Amino acid sequence: MGAQRIGFLGLGAMGSGMAKRLLAAGFPVSVYNRTTAKAQALAEHGAVVAPSPGEAVAGADVVLLSLATAEVVEELLFTSGALARAGAGAVVADMSTVSPAAAQASAARVRAAGFGALDACVLGNARHAGDGELRFMIGGDESDVDKARPVLEVLAKEIVHLGPNGKGATAKIALNLIMGVQMQVLAEAVVLGEAAGLPRGRLIEMIAASGYSSPVMRFKSGVMARRAFDRPDFRLSLMRKDLRLAMDQAADLGVSLPATAASLEVLTAAVEAGHGELDCAAILLQVEHG
Incomplete structure (x- = not known):
């Protein structure tokens, strides 16, 4: 055959x-x-x-x-x-x-x-x-x-x-919300450190090499360091969609997802600001200027 x-x-x-x-x-x-x-x-x-x-x-x-x-x-x-x-x-x-x-x-x-x-x-x-x-x-x-x-x-x-059927979709949403929240936290750490006088590049290097990091955070740290948002690996608008799916399912199940809700709010603002077609690491732009 x-x-x-x-x-x-x-x-x-x-x-x-x-x-x-x-x-x-x-x-x-x-x-x-x-x-x-x-x-x-x-x-x-x-x-x-x-x-x-x-x-x-x-x-x-x-x-x-x-x-x-x-x-x-x-x-x-x-x-x-x-x-x-x-x-x-x-x-x-x-x-x-x-x-x-x-x-x-x-x-x-x-x-x-x-x-x-x-x-x-x-x-x-x-x-x-x-x-x-x-x-x-x-x-x-x-x-x-x-x-x-x-x-x-x-x-x-x-x-x-x-x-x-449906269990694969459930797992994907549960795992993708982790990425969405991670991008938000990474952006906030960079903005806070830089505002306090830390060199952006050195700070991002330390985050990426730390025990707090993950493979996706290390990868996206590099995207943030280069500000290479116009070559999206995963569009910010799709990240927002996935967190919206997580919140919708949480509402159906009676589950509270406060960190996801906060990240979704910032992602929504980023899309409305015109960043939706950029890489999801462009959440940094919204945290910087939002």
């Missing part, structure tokens, strides 16, 4: 890295992106660039989604009619960060159409995507995880099946 055929919708920094990785591993990959130039860039790596979502997923064994919001998932997978064109018995693995309720609702529609459905959420950045070092947190039936595993294993250094 040959390699599974893959239909890939969504070619941002993460999606492009994953698609290249799969092509290099010998999988036949058809891609679609609403911004055509991003899809065309993959043609030289062997991807079939489809003119529509339906063409991209036609006959696919595994459909991968890496999209910004639940609304875009709705548009490309369902409204376009693409889902109906997937191959018989295909598994749809949605790697988008959406609410658990949206993940469950989408999965129910996918299963009703006769396909497998996973919320296959990922931890990592674009470099991890290209190097096959992502961590997958998955909700869905174990049999569907097994069907998609040959594809996921090319992309991942860890695959964790957490239970039914």
